[in-house]
Amino acid sequence: MNRINNKFKELKEKHQAALVGFVTAGDPDIKTSQKIIKTMCDRGVDILELGVPFSDPTADGPVIQRSSTRALKHGVYLKDVIEMTRELRKTSQVPVILFSYYNPIMSYGTKAFYKDAMNAGADGLLVVDLPSEEANELISSWNADEFAFIRLVAPTTPKERMARITANASGFLYLVSKTGVTGSDGLDTTDISQHTDLLRSVTDLPICVGFGISTPEHVNTISAFADGVVIGSAFERMIEENLDSPDLPAMMGAMTAEFKEATMLAS
Amino acid sequence: MQMKNKYEDKSENRYDINRFPNENGHFGPYGGRYVAETLMPALIELEDAFHKFVPDPAFQAEFKELLKNYTGRPTPLFYAERLSRHLNGARIYLKREDLTHTGAHKINNTLGQTLLARWMGKKKIIAETGAGQHGVATATTAAYFGMECKIFMGVEDIRRQAPNVHRMKLLGAEVVPVDSGTGTLKDAMNEAIRYWVAEVRDTYYVIGSVAGPHPYPHMVREFQKVIGEETYSQILDEAGRLPNLLVACVGGGSNAMGLFYPFLNEPVDMLGAEAAGFGIATGKHAATLCAGTLGVLHGSKSYLLQDEFGQIKEAHSVSAGLDYPGVGPEHALLKDFKRVSYVAIDDNQALEAFHLLCRKEGIIPALESAHAVAAAMIEATKRPAEEIIVVNLSGRGDKDLGIVTST
Numbered sequence: 001m002n003r004i005n006n007k008f009k010e011l012k013e014k015h016q017a018a019l020v021g022f023v024t025a026g027d028p029d030i031k032t033s034q035k036i037i038k039t040m041c042d043r044g045v046d047i048l049e050l051g052v053p054f055s056d057p058t059a060d061g062p063v064i065q066r067s068s069t070r071a072l073k074h075g076v077y078l079k080d081v082i083e084m085t086r087e088l089r090k091t092s093q094v095p096v097i098l099f100s101y102y103n104p105i106m107s108y109g110t111k112a113f114y115k116d117a118m119n120a121g122a123d124g125l126l127v128v129d130l131p132s133e134e135a136n137e138l139i140s141s142w143n144a145d146e147f148a149f150i151r152l153v154a155p156t157t158p159k160e161r162m163a164r165i166t167a168n169a170s171g172f173l174y175l176v177s178k179t180g181v182t183g184s185d186g187l188d189t190t191d192i193s194q195h196t197d198l199l200r201s202v203t204d205l206p207i208c209v210g211f212g213i214s215t216p217e218h219v220n221t222i223s224a225f226a227d228g229v230v231i232g233s234a235f236e237r238m239i240e241e242n243l244d245s246p247d248l249p250a251m252m253g254a255m256t257a258e259f260k261e262a263t264m265l266a267s
Numbered sequence: 268m269q270m271k272n273k274y275e276d277k278s279e280n281r282y283d284i285n286r287f288p289n290e291n292g293h294f295g296p297y298g299g300r301y302v303a304e305t306l307m308p309a310l311i312e313l314e315d316a317f318h319k320f321v322p323d324p325a326f327q328a329e330f331k332e333l334l335k336n337y338t339g340r341p342t343p344l345f346y347a348e349r350l351s352r353h354l355n356g357a358r359i360y361l362k363r364e365d366l367t368h369t370g371a372h373k374i375n376n377t378l379g380q381t382l383l384a385r386w387m388g389k390k391k392i393i394a395e396t397g398a399g400q401h402g403v404a405t406a407t408t409a410a411y412f413g414m415e416c417k418i419f420m421g422v423e424d425i426r427r428q429a430p431n432v433h434r435m436k437l438l439g440a441e442v443v444p445v446d447s448g449t450g451t452l453k454d455a456m457n458e459a460i461r462y463w464v465a466e467v468r469d470t471y472y473v474i475g476s477v478a479g480p481h482p483y484p485h486m487v488r489e490f491q492k493v494i495g496e497e498t499y500s501q502i503l504d505e506a507g508r509l510p511n512l513l514v515a516c517v518g519g520g521s522n523a524m525g526l527f528y529p530f531l532n533e534p535v536d537m538l539g540a541e542a543a544g545f546g547i548a549t550g551k552h553a554a555t556l557c558a559g560t561l562g563v564l565h566g567s568k569s570y571l572l573q574d575e576f577g578q579i580k581e582a583h584s585v586s587a588g589l590d591y592p593g594v595g596p597e598h599a600l601l602k603d604f605k606r607v608s609y610v611a612i613d614d615n616q617a618l619e620a621f622h623l624l625c626r627k628e629g630i631i632p633a634l635e636s637a638h639a640v641a642a643a644m645i646e647a648t649k650r651p652a653e654e655i656i657v658v659n660l661s662g663r664g665d666k667d668l669g670i671v672t673s674t
């Protein structure tokens with residue numbers, strides 16, 4: 001968790017926004033996925049979001065749905081995602097956030113999850129379908145300084161609700177940039193900028209923006225007003241289009257470096 | 268000393284209908300709102316609208332008028348004398364929801380929700396459908412109110428419920444085929460949720476059962492309870508007393524909640540019939556309450572069919588309307604309280620009951636409802652002739668002729 005705070009401090013001094021990279025863990029298979037995330041961390045991802053595969057991902061568009069299906073076909077479950085985190089930790093100190101739906105965590109056991117994920121070196125968790133009203137049953141016994149529960153704010157969230165959501169937040173806030181599922185297009189950066197300002201008026205935590213951001217130009221524009229930019233479907237599309245290529249990890253590394261470059265602001 | 272009737276039990280163990288759901292939409296440990304943040308403001312808006320508009324006398328007057336003259340309510344409560352005599356046990360009455368406009372109980376709910384959508388000023392309606400009954404009912408009420416309508420339906424269900432696909436199209440709805448997953452009801456609901464997340468600002472999502480996030484389980488029960496209310500007074504008129512047992516099939520659980528709810532405080536036994544498909548032992552079934560475990564799917568916490576890693580399993584049933592790996596949260600609580608018993612009826616038992624009802628009473632039931640008839644037949648043979656069983660005949664079987672003639 002301190003890895004998250006230190007990372008944002010460090011980036012602020014360097015006048016950079018955080019590149020938050022999402023991939024579904026175990027896509028296309030555990031071995032390749034392990035290489036991919038290692039390369040991404042080496043080539044400039046500031047925070048890694050590891051997606052936990054789920055059979056019914058209702059908040060995801062087709063690209064991430066298919067990535068989940070591929071990982072499940074190889075039998076990749078939450079326990080394996082935790083092991084992948086442990087493996088990565090041997091060689092990297094990049095903060096890791098697990099990104100999941102609630103059911104796999106309930107099924108694993110909420111207490112066991114907290115203990116095991118933290119021991120493996122994960123820094124936090126984001127649960128797409130666990131709004132703040134229902135979150136207590138999961139996080140009431142957590143130490144927020146050790147393990148962050150990353151809260152989501154949507155374009156439909158009114159200001160008073162933003163204030164309630166952010167009151168107990170830690171780590172950073174994830175501002176959903178689009179009224180829609182992951183990977184959809186039609187990004188409106190003016191709109192996002194206004195929502196970021198609104199959210200900033202109720203919190204001091206770093207704000208990372210994600211959903212539908214797919215080009216270095218988007219990243220550069222959003223880096224000017226947000227503390228971090230999340231790239232997910234764009235990375236997953238690269239994986240999907242190069243499933244059998246031995247160069248896939250290297251391609252993901254190059255893509256990471258290109259996006260990272262776009263987070264650097266002229267100072 | 269008089270023995271205390273179990274229904275007079277006033278302790279914590281008694282199912283108190285006023286306690287559920289609580290203000291957060293929880294039915295004990297079940298229910299709630301497990302959805303993406305984008306949808307939360309819409310669900311809160313819906314909950315507020317539900318509490319504000321539905322009790323309004325003008326809303327109720329409009330709803331009642333439509334239930335009467337558009338839907339054809341009250342539906343009859345019919346004494347199935349030939350079937351009862353054949354079984355040589357308790358007397359079976361059928362609550363004839365199959366005689367409603369569009370041929371299933373689903374229209375009670377879609378009328379209520381579409382009316383609410385109008386009161387909320389929404390112009391577009393979406394819905395998921397399995398058997399197509401909820402899709403047809405939604406397309407019907409959307410046509411009546413002149414609203415744009417999209418129905419999400421799995422490709423497998425489109426194949427096995429073709430007549431309903433044609434009906435929806437005739438009614439002016441767009442049928443959106445869903446080919447993800449197994450192409451059945453669960454996947455249709457996933458896709459409807461995804462669409463709703465994107466279009467939530469002007470679109471009303473008509474969920475077809477007492478499932479989904481709060482306030483749907485509460486709201487759908489409210490719109491379906493007319494089934495039980497009518498039954499209550501009809502059986503008093505007809506037999507001079509309350510029934511001994513109520514039986515309904517349980518997919519998501521709306522026709523069952525609708526029948527049971529007005530009787531929950533009365534000394535009446537209740538039985539929910541789930542679909543056992545090829546048999547629970549085969550793993551190919553849809554008996555969520557009988558053989559599922561606790562989890563979260565489609566916005567609420569309840570019993571689910573899932574593997575040891577929390578991945579949702581496919582459900583299996585000859586009946587598309589019961590082919591769903593979840594169940595409404597209130598049923599989970601009613602099961603815990605032992606207020607309602609749940610049994611699983613397999614495909615063969617349902618088909619046998621289907622044919623028997625056709626031959627004995629001249630009534631072709633929906634395959635969903637045939638599960639309730641099968642459960643009632645088993646109970647009837649165990650009970651004496653003085654006892655009364657009411658079965659919710661939730662729908663008619665025209666849509667299933669293709670399936671029945673090919674099995």
Ligand SMILES: Cc1ncc(COP(=O)(O)O)c(C=O)c1O
Pocket residue numbers: 371372373397398399400401475476477516517518519520521522523587588589633635636661662663
């Ligand atoms: C005739 C009929 N009965 C029952 C059901 C099952 O739904 P529920 O359990 O919500 O009543 C359906 C669903 O499509 C149906 O069409």
